[in-house]
Amino acid sequence: MSRTTKIAAIAAAAVAATGTVALTASPALAVNTGSFTATLNGTMVIDAGIQASCTSSVLKGTVLAGGVNASYTSANAGGCGVTVTPGNLPWSGTFSGTTVKINNFSMSAIGCTYGGNLTGSMSASNFPFTATFTNQVVPKTSGSFICPPSAKITAKYDYKQP
Secondary structure, eight states, X not given: OOHHHHHHHHHHXXXXXXXXXXXXXXXXXXXXXXXXXXXXXXXXXXXXXXXEEESEEEEEEEEOTTSSEEEEEEEEEESSSSOOEEOSOSEEEEEETTEEEEEEEEEEETTEEEEEEEEXXXXXXXXXXXXXXXXXXXXXXXXXXXXXXXXXXXXXXXXXXX
């Protein structure tokens, strides 16, 4: 083998090894597929001019194939001082690196409904992790003129798989 051929062979092997490492590393950005439960860690504050502080909440769902997309199929909120009712289930969502998103989120209280997308940070890139949502603004989607035009959601959830 000539010197030029040897250098080309080494370069080709290096490129192939780099491609293998890149392909191997990519799945680390996805979370494990399967069902999950997210339990409120602390207090969820829903601020629509008047604050409701909820002391319990559980979200349940499934991480779909690929480990990036999720479907939230169950949600509840309690200890809020008023009845808070999640709606529009299932919600969709994504997990990407250390970012978690809940899309089409919706909650109603005292005749006002607020909904939209929430974006939070994940404490780790796979289960178990804590997701923190801070001052996420969601618009009013229905309700009378006395309902403020938007609400802020702040909550922390501990996500785990069974």
